[in-house]
Amino acid sequence: MAKEESLLLPQAGRSLARLAEPSGWLLCLLLLLHVSHYDVPQQGLLGELILIQQQIQQHEEEVRRAAAANIACPPLPEPAPSPPPKPSPPQQKRKPSDKEKFDQLQEELLRTQLKYQRMLERLEKENKELRKVVLQKDDKGIHQRKVKKSLIDLYSEVLDILSDYDANYNTQDHLPRVVVVGDQSAGKTSVLEMIAQARIFPRGSGEMMTRSPVKVTLSEGPHHVAMFKDSGREFDLTKEEDLAALRHEIELRMRKSVKAGQTVSCETISLSVKGPGIQRMVLVDLPGVISTVTAGMAADTKDTIFSISRAYMQNPNAIILCIQDGSVDAERSIVTDLVSQMDPQGKRTIFVLTKVDLAEKNLASPNRIQQIVEGKLFPMKALGYFAVVTGKGSSGESIDSIKDYEEDFFQNSRLLKDGMLKAHQVTTKNLSLAVSDCFWKMVRESVEQQADVFKASRFNLETEWKNNYPRLRELDRNELFEKAKNEILDEVISLSQVTPQHWEAILQKKMWERVSTHVIENIYLPAAQTMDSGTFNTTVDIKLKQWTDKQLPYKALEVAWETLQEEFARFMAEYKGKDQDDIFDKLKEAVKDESIKRHKWNERAMDSLRVIQHNALEDRSITDKPQWDAAIMFMEETLHSRLKDTDSVIRDMVGPGWTQRWMNWTSRTPDQHVRNETKNELERLLKLHDEHTAYLANDEVTTVRKNLEARSVEVDPVLIKDTWHQLYRRHFLQKALSHCNLCKRGFYYYQRHFVDSELECNDVVLFWRIQRMLVITGNTLRQQLTNTEVRRLEKNVKEVLEDFGEDQEKKTHLITGRRVQLAEDLKKVREIQEKLEAFIEALHKEK
DSSP states (O other): OHHHHHHHSOOHHHHHHHHHGGGHHHHHHHHHHHHTTSOOOTTHHHHHHHHHHHHHHHHHHHHHHHHHHHHHSOOOOOOOOOOOOOOOOTTOOOOOOHHHHHHHHHHHHHHHHHHHHHHHHHHHHHHHHHHHHHHHHHHTTTTOOOOOOOHHHHHHHHHHHHHHOOOOTTOOOOOOOEEEEEBTTSSHHHHHHHHHTSOOSOOOSSSOOOOSOEEEEEEEOSSOEEEETTOOOOEETTSHHHHHHHHHHHHHHHHHHSOTTOSOOOOOEEEEEEETTOOOEEEEEOOOBOSSOOTTSOTTHHHHHHHHHHHHHTSTTOEEEEEEETTSOGGGOSHHHHHHHHOTTOSSEEEEEEOHHHHHHHOSOTHHHHHHHTTOSSSOOOSEEEEOOOOSSOTTOOHHHHHHHHHHHHHHOHHHHTTSSOGGGBSHHHHHHHHHHHHHHHHHHHHHHHHHHHHHHHHHHHHHHHHHOTTSOOOOHHHHHHHHHHHHHHHHHHHTTSOHHHHHHHHHHHHHHHHHHHIIIIIIHHHHTSSSHHHHHHHHHHHHHHHHHHTHHHHHHHHHHHHHHHHHHHHHHHHHHHHOOGGGHHHHHHHHHHHHHHOOOOTTHHHHHHHHHHHHHHOOOOOSHHHHHHHHHHHHHHHHHHHHHHHHHHHHHHOOOHHHHHHHTOOOOHHHHHHHHHHHHHHHHHHHOTTOOSSOOHHHHHHHHHHHHHTTOOOOHHHHHHHHHHHHHHHHHHHHHHHHHHGGGOHHHHHTTTTTOSOOOHHHHHHHHHHHHHHHHHHHHHHHIIIIIHHHHHHHHHHHHHHHHHOHHHHHHHSOSHHHHHHHHHHHHHHHHHHHHHHHHHHHHHO
């Protein structure tokens, strides 16, 4: 125990050397000049401190000997009363008893310790002011030299990279950091704030505030400021409004890191704190260990906190700062059992007892505190034991007032006066000195070994890359995303290079495919059933007007939007074919889908499109023979296509013919047999009435059914009408094609308005009007696509790519595979190794 305490005792020489390290010879010179103004012996304050330290060691040795003698030779029982002794001569003095000697030595030791502590603090305060002046001069560029990162900042950067690194090849992060663990509300946050010398953490009365690990990098600087790793804003810790803003930001980041349905998160928040006199180290504040999950918490909160704590403490080089609340019964502690499991020998644990003022006030036996700090009460072992006081419990207390309260308490405490605690075991200042010493000792012992581990891991990764991807560059996920981004933007730009002829041809083709059924079934066939050309034209005009007002513009915009999507997808597929790299497939598909989802077609174009289509369909003036021939060709192609489809439907209805049955050894189903008999009967009816209307009369249906029953074929009237519809449709299309052939020579009669002519080709005029509407619609939509919609789609694609670029989780999901992960690991390991080597070089220079 004495050996361990001597390791943690902040020696005067070591303290001054540590305080002087970052500022070099200039600070030492200023310090010597400043110290020379004090009325001290020739050796100065440093020599006096060393002398007092030697006196402390001498007094401690005398106290131990006196205590041992007092225990070995207890005082004899008092004898029987005897006559009062004769008065002794005045020159003789009474010899003090052993107990009085012991108390005197104990009191003298305490006075010497307090004198040592005050003188050390005085010297550190003077040194702190001098260092602040020197650091400010450095900031102003007096030395005209490049400002380098501090040693602790270099080390912190390594830890930041490691926290994001998904270790493979059994490469584990064993670099030291100080892990702060404790029961909820044990005072972890207050201890950290005293070490950082600022009230930087959010607070709540009894509520869990630390919801995720917070890595705090402490270092010395001329100004007391704090900054997040991923932000350029500096918080001035001397201003209350900046402190409040910092606490609010930490709370927001914690809540943001916690996923829905959870209470705590394993995502680390990185924060750096600089200021005069702050000890250099890296601490990780973990969520407080709880014994019970209360209302509002996730069911697995307790287990999650234990898991996070174990993950940090299982690092064999982590220093465990175990915080125990001194104001509650030691038996209620949970964290001590957890720490003893992770560090059973106590070789890297420092125990801190908080709220000692309340403990002394409430405990009936102060010896219990002595048992705790001597490591005799808890089953866990520790490298050192400390007792601290972190204020009176008010969230509004300043750090300076807490320091004053802590010093006043220990100066007047029986714990020190009675020798239960030693001077170097109390106050957060001594604690921070001891923790910093242990931290740097651990760093120096382990950092080079860790660098070798990452060097070996880098060799393994580079070997795997050379064997599997010899002709590819090592692009990580962000670099691959940038490459894919450029490809996608090139593909969007290619849309603007599509020729107008291509746009119009594909728009007309798709438009006709979308509306042809309506034109044939709802406009042409009903109008063709009329008895004269006047009624035909009137029916056509009415139906075209209704169609244009309600459906046609919407259909046209649907076609244009689908065409734009298909062309966009086509260009992406063609680009992929050139590169032959499928690593971007998921990303490109996601960008395409999201861009199309966000794209809203300009609806204002619909009204103008409706007017254009209405005017095109009202025009009946075919100006020349080529237009007439083109209309007839369009009509023939349409009718042939519809006839082919109708024949296919009829074949499916009646089943295979005699030739197919004989050649393929197939037969009709019972339903097909009935359909075939019905078809034959209806065809005989059509031959008798070539000009039959489109619908069967009820008496005709009855006649057909009875004729079939006479041949032992039972048939339903609905089936008769359904079969008739397809047969009549075929009959009508065949007649229309024959009529179309006759109209090829009808342009002359059309110019004379079919006067004195038995040939009427109003159906050709209808198809010309439809064809002209398709051409004009295709041209209008093409202009809207090329002038507006392609650019808007390109803008959407850029926005989607920007959003995806900022969403690391989405990039991880969309750009996947062993090649990506291997490149990511290689980049991380190289970065870690390089920063470790830079840190080791700086560490050697500091020695």
